[in-house]
Amino acid sequence: MREVLEGSHAVSEAVRLAKVQVISAYPITPQTHIVEALAQFCAEGSMDARFICVESEHSAMAAVIGASTGGARTFTATSSHGLALMHELLHWASGARLPIVMAEVNRALGPGWNIWMDQSDSLAQRDTGWIQLYCEDGQEVMDTTLQAFRLAEIVNLPVMVVLDAFFLSHTYEPVDVPEQELVDRFLPPFVPKIRLDTNNPFALYQMAPPSVYMEMRHDIQMAMEQVEPLFKEIEDEFGSIFGRKYGAADGVDCEDADIILVLAGTAASTCRQVISELRERGEKVGMVKLKMFRPFPKALFRSLLGNAKKVAVIDRNYSFGATGIFAQEIRAALYNHTNRPPVFGYITGLGGRDVTPEILEEIFKMTKERVTPEAESVWVGLNKHLNEMQPDPDKQ
């Protein structure tokens, strides 16, 4: 059934359809609409699940770790500082090989307090062993959340479904909400591979001396390496039932492009329009919308970008002392490849600042006009007047 849904509610509807059994969450803007909707479902009985109102995000992740170990299908949601607070336990969830699904609303980290769109929070967790899937619109959020449970429960790795603060979480769009019967066909009930049970007592997540630890970590990487082909299979099946598919990355007009823009999230939607207009003006330009970030689909990016003359990566994030993070990962993916176009890195749209068609056109123009990048990451859209408003100590 087609409904007009806020991005947050695309998540909560998917969680309801997925018949999650235990939810534990702590509110943080702009995730609150997700968990409020889920609390409402549990209270009114339209969801048969336990909702644990924990006292912090760290406890939220601890509670779903406990619940998942107990054999329940689990879900949580957070953003920004909440995700940062969970950091220790994000490592725990993947190390424990638990199929937890979490909605993560991309929001800036403070200080200063900023509740708006920024990718730094989720990308700061890229080493924690979670699968990361970035969404462009409400439909993709709905579909990806459903797929996340299926994916997580096969590979036994936790999955983060990422959506832009406000631009997606609080934007209303028409969304196809699948029928329960069809979702049940796609997503069977959770059958845990391992579960704590008094009839068969053993210990989980105990001390692991040097003689065994490395193999456990290797197993996690082996599981990650199954994700890309498995995701394709899951998408094929999803596509055959629901008629929609996204891909680990979506290339638009890349085959003959001289310059390819790469970006994730709602800005990809804006970019599609910009590419179309540039093409009408005769520019040989394309774009790649990045969906799967962990595992990083290296081979796919090599094939999408390898024949371009230049690549322009738009990062709404930063790793201080280095460069934008998507740019780093793409450079790393291309480094050992025979076709290795120069990667122009751009930082824009931090802390909720809008990524407009004009900004994307400016990025395209800057990339076109230079032979090599001016810097590893060029900051676009900085308010130079603000930067100059520093008091001069000599004039005090």
Next chain:
Amino acid sequence: MTYNIMPQKDLMYSGHVGCPGCGASIAMKFALRALGEKTIMVIPACCWAIIAGPHPQTSLKVPILHTAFETAGAASSGLRAALDMQGDRETTIVAWAGDGGTFDIGFQALSGAAERNEDFIYVCYDNEAYMNTGVQRSSSTPFGARTTTTPGQGWKQRRKKNIVEALAAHRIPYAATASIAFPEDMIRKFQKAREMKGGTRFIHVYATCPTGWRVPTEMCIKIARLAVQTNFFPLYEVEEGIRYTINHKGNRQVKEYMSTQGRFKHLNDDDYAQIQQMVDADWDLLGRKAKM
């Protein structure tokens, strides 16, 4: 008077790596005798995370969920929810944490679970410092004690946090202290807690640590008994956060208890007098609560 027949079935293997004279190991033995097989232990970082055994072994005959240091209260809440959703109302979830994971880093999660009245038993086996990491002070370390972070003249000048009173303030159905030197009382309390399904039960078990307290290992039980006999660690129960029952009335001086231990050997008579006053005042307050 009702006599409880002492349960004999042990759900703990011998050959674990607990120190000689480890009070925490004795506590677990008695606790499991009372709790039985339909128990899942949730163990955060603490001595018991190690005594429970490294992969691929376990020293317990019940399942264990090892969890991060701060999380016993929260992980237990999640595990309980999962079992409930699968129709299991028989298994008892027992968080088994040291004083660090209860009084300090784990306090938030415990308070949260208690406020929600989560259906589990939370046991703190208290050896009064971060023993697993080498005897650093916790908020459970008593006034007067030396630890590696309250060394020399910097011995702890703050009183021990009263965790049972803090939990009673949450109005949980049951909170109690217990001691390895009073096994019948301890087992009675664990059995009582096991039967009281539906809400949070908290048991604070005094567990001698010969290694950290600097006492001969064979004095483990005797020292635990002296703590109760001097009212340093009173045995009592609190129901619904308001009904107090005192289980044992001690009548000895605290010096008799404290002077047995290396961690207190720097204390002089003035210090002992001050400590005796503090213990007497606390005991008097407890007595008034029991009469209310």
